[in-house]
Amino acid sequence: MNRTARLYWLVEELRAAAPRPLTVAALAARCEVSTRTVQRDLQTLMETGVPVRTVTGRGGGWSIDPGMTLPPARFTADEAAALTVALAGVGAGAPYAGAARMAAQKIAASITGPASTAARELAARIVTLPSPGDRGVRSAVESALSANTALRLSYLDAGGRASVRVVEPAGLLTAEGRWYLIAWCRTRRAGRGFRLDRIATAQPLAEQAEPRDLAALLRGSAATSAVRPATLDALAPAP
Incomplete structure (x- = not known):
């Protein structure tokens, strides 16, 4: 930052x-x-x-x-438990994992009463197997999405074949616990999805990317039916 x-x-x-x-x-x-x-x-x-x-x-x-300091947050016990589970699911390789960790600390500090007790008791009963996550790749993807700039990727496909791509990020897709960068690939001249854990390196470029419509890039792919998570509706831009 x-x-x-x-x-x-x-x-x-x-x-x-x-x-x-x-x-x-x-x-x-x-x-x-x-x-x-x-x-x-x-x-x-x-x-x-x-x-x-x-x-x-x-x-x-x-x-x-x-x-x-922040005022106490009036979460119910169920809401606090839901937040605990959601934050626990943010693995080290997920985009904005560092920011999620910081947000969790702020939420924990602001919850009081029974909700705080419920969240802490549930947190003590959740464990995870560490997953690999390249901090440099994650940071580069986050920066490119925020600044709408191009990225040069070194990528390994499902068959283990390496390639170098220059892409224009459009958004993120999560499916079955994995994260994908959805982008316009200048090499293929088409929309492509890049699994974050298969990106070996990501280099930000000093080039503004063209605005890309996420839904349009997904159209015709296996992720055509992807929709925004309902939990993010409250954060959606006003119509």
Whole structure:
């Protein structure tokens, strides 16, 4: 993430943990940057008037004014359980897995009462087998989707054949626990799906991609019937 996004992220992390302080080392590990970078960013926040402060001594670190914290979220026990299961299903190789982990921390900090108890009890009963996930590939795909830029992929197909493709991302498809990047392939001059765990490398290009309609690229493929998950209806653009 760029510096502006990181500064916002730091504020949200401190808000989620407040009034408990967080160490620079813990913040750096979560954000995947150096401790020096985090220390410099926190100093910048302080100098610009954000109510962050250092807490010295054992158990110390950086904290933010509790007045900046999120209000408790009024989830029912069933809603909290649903969120727990959904977040548990975001594997390391899934797009935005790092952001999902951060979101889970904020949600956990804001849930109170019986819902919090239900979520924590269920979380203690969920396990997963680690799945491989190339952080570099995932980050490149996320950036290309957000900025609408082209990507150069080194890809292995189902038969193990390697190829290099320049693609214009249109969206993401999830099916049977796997994630696919749906894109216009300049090499094939057609829409194609690329399984994320088969992308060996992904290099962002300084080229804007043409706007591509996801449904149009899926038309005529095995995923023609794909629809937006009902759980995302609330996030859909207003008509």
